[in-house]
Amino acid sequence: MDSVARPRTLYEKIFDAHVVAEREDGTVLLYIDRHLIHEVTSPQAFEGLDKKGRSVRRPELTLATSDHNVPTSERPRGVKASTYLTREDSRIQVQKLERNVKRHHIPYFGLRSKRQGIVHVIGPELGFTLPGNTIVCGDSHTSTHGAFGALAHGIGTSEVEHVLATQTLVAVKSRNMNVVVRGRLADGVTSKDLMLYIIGSIGTAGGTGTVIEFSGPVIEDLTMESRMSLCNMSIEAGARAGLIAPDEETFAYVKRREMAPRETWDMAEAYWKTLRTEAGALFDKVVEINANDVTPTITWGTSPEQVIPINGVVPAPSDFSDPVKKESCRLALAYMGLTPGMKVADIAVDKVFIGSCTNARIEDFRAAAQILRGHTVAPNVKLALAVPGSGLVKRAAEDEGIDIIFKRAGFHWREAGCSMCVGLNEDSLAPTERCASTSNRNFESRQGTAGRTHLVSPVVAAATAIKGTLAAASQITKLAEPASRSQHVDVDVDVDAAYSSDSETLSEDSSSQSSLISSSEYSGTPTKVKRVWTAVKKPVTEHGDSMDQAYPGYYGQRAGGRSSSVSGCEHPKQAVEQVAQPATNNSRFEDNINGSVAIIKRANIDTDAIFPKQFCTTTGRTGLGHALFSNLRYNPDGSPRPSFFLNRPESRNASILLATGPNFGCGSSREHAVWALQDFGFRCVIAPSFADIFYNNAFKNGLLLAQVNADVVERIVTESNVGHSVKINLEQQTLQNDQNADIGQFEIPERRKQELLSGIGEIEATLAFYAQIKLYEELRRQMSPWYEEGLHPQTNVRRRQLVTGQGNPLVDCHKKETLAW
Numbered sequence: 104m105d106s107v108a109r110p111r112t113l114y115e116k117i118f119d120a121h122v123v124a125e126r127e128d129g130t131v132l133l134y135i136d137r138h139l140i141h142e143v144t145s146p147q148a149f150e151g152l153d154k155k156g157r158s159v160r161r162p163e164l165t166l167a168t169s170d171h172n173v174p175t176s177e178r179p180r181g182v183k184a185s186t187y188l189t190r191e192d193s194r195i196q197v198q199k200l201e202r203n204v205k206r207h208h209i210p211y212f213g214l215r216s217k218r219q220g221i222v223h224v225i226g227p228e229l230g231f232t233l234p235g236n237t238i239v240c241g242d243s244h245t246s247t248h249g250a251f252g253a254l255a256h257g258i259g260t261s262e263v264e265h266v267l268a269t270q271t272l273v274a275v276k277s278r279n280m281n282v283v284v285r286g287r288l289a290d291g292v293t294s295k296d297l298m299l300y301i302i303g304s305i306g307t308a309g310g311t312g313t314v315i316e317f318s319g320p321v322i323e324d325l326t327m328e329s330r331m332s333l334c335n336m337s338i339e340a341g342a343r344a345g346l347i348a349p350d351e352e353t354f355a356y357v358k359r360r361e362m363a364p365r366e367t368w369d370m371a372e373a374y375w376k377t378l379r380t381e382a383g384a385l386f387d388k389v390v391e392i393n394a395n396d397v398t399p400t401i402t403w404g405t406s407p408e409q410v411i412p413i414n415g416v417v418p419a420p421s422d423f424s425d426p427v428k429k430e431s432c433r434l435a436l437a438y439m440g441l442t443p444g445m446k447v448a449d450i451a452v453d454k455v456f457i458g459s460c461t462n463a464r465i466e467d468f469r470a471a472a473q474i475l476r477g478h479t480v481a482p483n484v485k486l487a488l489a490v491p492g493s494g495l496v497k498r499a500a501e502d503e504g505i506d507i508i509f510k511r512a513g514f515h516w517r518e519a520g521c522s523m524c525v526g527l528n529e530d531s532l533a534p535t536e537r538c539a540s541t542s543n544r545n546f547e548s549r550q551g552t553a554g555r556t557h558l559v560s561p562v563v564a565a566a567t568a569i570k571g572t573l574a575a576a577s578q579i580t581k582l583a584e585p586a587s588r589s590q591h592v593d594v595d596v597d598v599d600a601a602y603s604s605d606s607e608t609l610s611e612d613s614s615s616q617s618s619l620i621s622s623s624e625y626s627g628t629p630t631k632v633k634r635v636w637t638a639v640k641k642p643v644t645e646h647g648d649s650m651d652q653a654y655p656g657y658y659g660q661r662a663g664g665r666s667s668s669v670s671g672c673e674h675p676k677q678a679v680e681q682v683a684q685p686a687t688n689n690s691r692f693e694d695n696i697n698g699s700v701a702i703i704k705r706a707n708i709d710t711d712a713i714f715p716k717q718f719c720t721t722t723g724r725t726g727l728g729h730a731l732f733s734n735l736r737y738n739p740d741g742s743p744r745p746s747f748f749l750n751r752p753e754s755r756n757a758s759i760l761l762a763t764g765p766n767f768g769c770g771s772s773r774e775h776a777v778w779a780l781q782d783f784g785f786r787c788v789i790a791p792s793f794a795d796i797f798y799n800n801a802f803k804n805g806l807l808l809a810q811v812n813a814d815v816v817e818r819i820v821t822e823s824n825v826g827h828s829v830k831i832n833l834e835q836q837t838l839q840n841d842q843n844a845d846i847g848q849f850e851i852p853e854r855r856k857q858e859l860l861s862g863i864g865e866i867e868a869t870l871a872f873y874a875q876i877k878l879y880e881e882l883r884r885q886m887s888p889w890y891e892e893g894l895h896p897q898t899n900v901r902r903r904q905l906v907t908g909q910g911n912p913l914v915d916c917h918k919k920e921t922l923a924w
């Protein structure tokens with residue numbers, strides 16, 4: 104087969120090794136090794152399972168934690184969600200998760216667990232994340248785990264349900280992108296600065312439809328934690344996943360982790376060493392970055408691509424030639440309360456936040472502590488908040504005395520959680536408050552309604568807290584000697600201690616690869632990125648679906664009784680008879696659409712804008728139309744803003760939404776955005792391009808996304824202006840006005856079209872592959888036993904007896920840590 108014979112990229116290798124069933128059209132059933140869940144995106148998935156009377160197929164392959172909603176205030180011993188979470192909707196969401204994991208026997212690190220924390224911090228630190236894994240989570244920053252050479256990406260709630268029920272996902276191969284970083288990062292320039300610089304260079308849609316492999320000498324030199332910060336923000340570059348080939352650094356990090364394989368370690372490591380892009384493998388897109396050009400970098404606007412060096416000045420709309428970027432600049436300046444030409448160094452902040460799945464690991468706190476030591480937070484900074492990414496990070500920092508440095512400086516030192524990254528708990532910005540934040544999203548109202556966010560590295564956050572204005576570490580006099588590496592206590596737990604008792608003993612590890620930040624001068628201005636474009640292998644849509652072939656539909660063929668095969672080059676190939684059962688046809692899209700168009704003239708419309716975060720605490724999926732664009736649609740007093748497009752009379756009965764700018768639906772994976780659009784009455788969204796996860800979520804719910812070029816956008820605007828409605832013919836992929844005059848064509852992958860037209864229930868269809876999934880699991884257990892060594896009940900029993908005489912932390916977490924529900 105072609106995909107086996109030619110040299111392959113790292114992404115292709117991992118993808119191929121997880122194919123349970125493959126169709127000629129390229130759609131596959133992909134096996135999922137690891138599934139992470141949290142309270143926000145799982146309730147509707149469990150409800151879906153319950154409605155159908157389904158169980159969780161492999162509970163031990165899922166790991167749950169509560170992170171988004173949880174308060175970060177002190178947690179008393181024996182803390183209970185019922186009293187600790189004072190906000191009712193947040194409490195209900197966490198309690199639902201607690202009930203669901205208990206009913207389905209899913210390992211859960213809840214409020215009482217020392218291992219509780221942000222889902223993307225705890226997965227790697229526990230060794231749940233392994234190289235070569237496929238990892239998914241109902242959360243867009245699942246890309247973080249790609250730092251280990253795992254294929255990790257965010258999914259929507261419908262897919263969470265699919266994974267719970269089947270341990271697989273329906274997938275098509277994405278395109279391959281390579282970001283090669285050469286040169287050298289200057290002292291004080293972190294992987295966060297590098298990633299902001301990359302996003303500024305390629306744009307927030309630069310990676311759409313691709314999986315980015317980061318490579319080159321600079322990447323190889325990064326510690327695992329820095330690699331995680333980098334891969335974390337792949338989603339902000341538009342890519343669903345980021346990847347770094349595993350190496351000695353990776354193995355050293357993984358080996359010490361609680362759930363990492365032990366008995367099968369050597370086999371595992373030998374296999375992981377093969378996980379590299381082969382010489383001659385083709386990338387669809389290659390971008391070269393010179394690390395020498397990267398200085399401490401911050402965002403000035405409301406999109407992660409609106410970046411500027413810390414020693415720069417705020418841009419003006421006239422600095423951009425692209426009209427979309429010009430307009431985005433105008434809107435962002437108004438929102439951020441900035442004027443063109445203003446020096447970054449003159450921008451005063453009200454709050455500083457060091458936390459989030461991007462930068463709340465031990466190295467981040469060490470780096471910030473190096474700057475903070477001996478200093479105090481500037482008087483104009485109303486709140487400086489330090490929120491460790493996990494209980495283990497917090498504990499390790501406290502053992503090193505880092506908390507003391509933070510507290511002495513005037514920071515609040517908190518319990519683990521997402522906190523002010525998204526402000527779903529009590530930690531948020533008041534309207535117009537400005538924050539230097541180590542998080543990953545500077546969208547409007549992300550950290551609090553009308554709050555203003557500047558994304559920064561932990562080093563810049565610390566320097567800013569001291570100065571009171573956005574500042575580089577070089578502007579702060581360093582008052583203390585850096586701590587020596589041997590002083591550092593790593594976050595990994597001594598396995599014997601962890602298994603044998605409730606002891607919280609942390610093991611010392613002198614090989615810890617912490618990066619100590621020096622306060623030397625940073626300078627330099629980013630120059631243009633050199634782009635090298637290689638041949639595109641085959642025409643694909645932005646979302647990786649093949650556009651060039653008749654695409655009869657994966658399940659359409661399957662229901663017709665055609666056989667398929669188990670494939671994946673690291674696994675024995677074996678033809679397997681299809682278990683042919685008719686899929687339930689719960690048709691979702693019977694007619695073509697004929698309706699009026701509501702028009703929003705913006706680019707990069709993120710799902711935080713479509714469905715603001717404060718509504719994410721819902722556990723339902725219906726009746727959400729009221730939340731649609733609510734931050735833009737209503738004034739703070741609840742009255743409608745007449746100028747907002749949804750409040751105009753012509754939008755009232757619109758069933759079609761046109762976004763004139765590209766990258767609609769970027770950001771968070773919240774499927775709520777789709778549910779809200781549908782509840783409002785939209786049946787189709789038309790835009791020049793869509794973000795990947797949103798694209799998937801929409802089709803799972805029967806919302807048509809029509810991709811059109813700029814001319815068609817123009818024509819729809821003209822037709823709407825003269826009062827015409829638009830007719831959409833899905834079969835023909837055409838748009839007409841109500842006089843039957845052609846407006847143009849739209850793009851949709853054949854597979855998506857068939858999905859809409861047939862309305863086949865995906866989980867039913869996948870469950871018909873039961874035998875193949877089972878066979879795949881058996882083969883995998885034989886060929887790659889390390890993936891389940893720390894998880895498989897039998898191995899756990901053995902390890903329990905051999906090592907400690909106690910239970911597996913995952914199995915026991917219900918007993919030890921969350922029993923008091």
Ligand SMILES: CC(C)[C@H](C(=O)O)[C@@H](O)C(=O)O
Pocket residue numbers: 143144171241242243244257525719770771772773774
């Ligand atoms: C709640 C969740 C769906 C969301 C995500 O997908 O990213 C959140 O983590 C965020 O950062 O906005």
Ligand code: SF4
Pocket residue numbers: 170171221223242244459460461520521524525542543
């Ligand atoms: S981006 Fe923020 S809200 Fe989302 S998972 Fe990370 S820390 Fe949590």
